[in-house]
Amino acid sequence: xxxxxxxxxxxxxxxxxxxxxxxxxxxxxxxxxxxxxxxxxxxxxxxxxxxxxxxxxxxxxxxxxxxxxxxxxxxxxxxxxxxxxxxxxxxxxxxxxxxxxxxxxxxxxxxxxxxxxxxxxxxxxxxxxxxxxxxxxxxxxxxxxxxxxxxxxxxxxxxxxxxxxxxxxxxxxxxxxxxxxxxxxxxxxxxxxxxxxxxxxxxxxxxxxxxxxxxxxxxxxxxxxxxxxxxxxxxxxxxxxxxxxx
Amino acid sequence: xxxxxxxxxxxxxxxxxxxxxxxxxxxxxxxxxxxxxxxxxxxxxxxxxxxxxxxxxxxxxxxxxxxxxxxxxxxxxxxxxxxxxxxxxxxxxxxxxxxxxxxxxxxxxxxxxxxxxxxxxxxxxxxxxxxxxxxxxxxxxxxxxxxxxxxxxxxxxxxxxxxxxxxxxxxxxxxxxxxxxxxxxxxxxxxxxxxxxxxxxxxxxxxxxxxxxxxxxxxxxxxxxxxxxxxxxxxxxxxxxxxxxx
Numbered sequence: 007x008x009x010x011x012x013x014x015x016x017x018x019x020x021x022x023x024x025x026x027x028x029x030x031x032x033x034x035x036x037x038x039x040x041x042x043x044x045x046x047x048x049x050x051x052x053x054x055x056x057x058x059x060x061x062x063x064x065x066x067x068x069x070x071x072x073x074x075x076x077x078x079x080x081x082x083x084x085x086x087x088x089x090x091x092x093x094x095x096x097x098x099x100x101x102x103x104x105x106x107x108x109x110x111x112x113x114x115x116x117x118x119x120x121x122x123x124x125x126x127x128x129x130x131x132x133x134x135x136x137x138x139x140x141x142x143x144x145x146x147x148x149x150x151x152x153x154x155x156x157x158x159x160x161x162x163x164x165x166x167x168x169x170x171x172x173x174x175x176x177x178x179x180x181x182x183x184x185x186x187x188x189x190x191x192x193x194x195x196x197x198x199x200x201x202x203x204x205x206x207x208x209x210x211x212x213x214x215x216x217x218x219x220x221x222x223x224x225x226x227x228x229x230x231x232x233x234x235x236x237x238x239x240x241x242x243x244x245x246x247x248x249x250x251x252x
Numbered sequence: 253x254x255x256x257x258x259x260x261x262x263x264x265x266x267x268x269x270x271x272x273x274x275x276x277x278x279x280x281x282x283x284x285x286x287x288x289x290x291x292x293x294x295x296x297x298x299x300x301x302x303x304x305x306x307x308x309x310x311x312x313x314x315x316x317x318x319x320x321x322x323x324x325x326x327x328x329x330x331x332x333x334x335x336x337x338x339x340x341x342x343x344x345x346x347x348x349x350x351x352x353x354x355x356x357x358x359x360x361x362x363x364x365x366x367x368x369x370x371x372x373x374x375x376x377x378x379x380x381x382x383x384x385x386x387x388x389x390x391x392x393x394x395x396x397x398x399x400x401x402x403x404x405x406x407x408x409x410x411x412x413x414x415x416x417x418x419x420x421x422x423x424x425x426x427x428x429x430x431x432x433x434x435x436x437x438x439x440x441x442x443x444x445x446x447x448x449x450x451x452x453x454x455x456x457x458x459x460x461x462x463x464x465x466x467x468x469x470x471x472x473x474x475x476x477x478x479x480x481x482x483x484x485x486x487x488x489x490x491x492x493x494x495x496x497x498x
Contacts, residue, residue: 067396068399068400069396069399069400084402085400085401085402086400086401087397087400087401089393089396089397091393093393093394093396093397095394095411095412095415096493096494097411097415097490097493098411098415098493102411106403106407106411107401107403108401108402108403131493133493133494147401151401
């Protein structure tokens with residue numbers, strides 16, 4: 007699982023994360039969840055909707071400090087995140103949104119912008135863009151700052167299938183060109199298989215690791231047979247965990 | 253623009269009609285008022301008094317906006333401070349302007365500082381309440397985005413925070429300007445020896461409606477000009493990112 011010689015980029019070890027609901031009862035959403043990511047690894051966190059994946063990502067991003075356990079990142083690590091919503095500054099143009107997040111103007115930024123088909127939208131305000139375009143700006147922003155760790159929270163949810171597929175391909179191209187350590191949260195098995203070279207399978211609440219699978223073939227050359235085998239395996243593992251939990 | 257002009261013209265016609273019906277002592281004709289305005293202008297008294305009032309408006313307005321913005325933001329962000337200060341705010345909001353003015357003159361004396369302070373204190377709770385709403389309405393999602401991307405402090409202030417507060421600041425400015433100048437006239441009437449309010453006091457003692465209107469109207473015109481040529485253009489500039497309404 008851990009390539010020999012590769013630097014550790016992320017070390018997650020969460021013993022417990024709970025929320026208190028309005029009625030006062032405590033709901034444990036994460037328990038005994040541990041994994042590490044090596045530099046350049048593209049990992050998908052796959053689990054049912056509402057299992058606590060987003061909470062986990064927020065803890066890793068440093069947005070939620072109310073949990074028991076540790077998240078260790080190299081002190082120099084530069085973070086970028088693609089949230090479920092684009093979260094662009096509506097009062098700044100697309101170009102300004104990119105540079106304000108920390109991107110430097112230059113050929114590299116222009117290449118990212120061009121790859122995501124945003125060149126002609128640089129002077130537009132986010133309010134003038136469709137949701138699909140705004141999502142692309144959010145992806146461009148995350149890439150443009152050249153992060154060490156890229157966190158993606160269901161970045162393609164609620165987009166039409168064709169656009170989601172195109173964006174996935176663009177994302178893959180960018181990830182491969184830059185070798186950035188990536189953690190993608192998704193509930194979509196096919197999305198996980200098509201993007202990641204490692205899939206961490208999570209159970210429903212409280213989220214625990216069911217399985218840690220590696221996608222052996224290089225992503226692009228993944229054969230249909232291998233993909234469907236993986237999919238079957240994942241579904242079998244998930245339903246086994248669910249029946250155990252019931 | 254044309255309907256506005258027509259509407260103003262209609263008002264003049266009504267004024268003239270009213271003057272004919274009520275007699276020149278109760279309501280002098282527009283031409284008579286204009287003559288007094290021009291004679292006061294030639295003597296220089298009009299400008300001296302307009303300038304004195306305008307300076308008081310600017311000083312009190314600036315003071316109330318600066319203090320009110322700071323306090324409002326703190327109260328909007330900090331629940332403890334909000335709980336502690338909210339009763340004071342309600343008292344201040346409901347304290348009649350006249351009470352504050354008279355108390356200020358009694359406690360501080362018939363000074364310029366007392367006059368400006370009393371006006372600022374009258375406007376202060378309104379600014380606090382508006383800016384507190386602004387602070388409460390701040391978008392937590394954008395704040396998280398800025399945090400993950402490690403935006404520098406001043407970038408956050410300038411590009412994330414201030415644009416969100418701008419509409420509230422604009423609202424406080426508009427209601428503030430009209431409120432402040434009306435209270436400044438009362439302060440001048442009660443305890444200053446120049447300014448539009450002082451002149452109106454004299455006109456009242458002499459029962460001279462022509463003089464009263466000759467001072468009141470140019471000042472209304474001046475405040476209208478500030479609103480039209482300063483406040484509105486600035487507001488349009490800061491809200492240019494909003495999608496245009498059809």
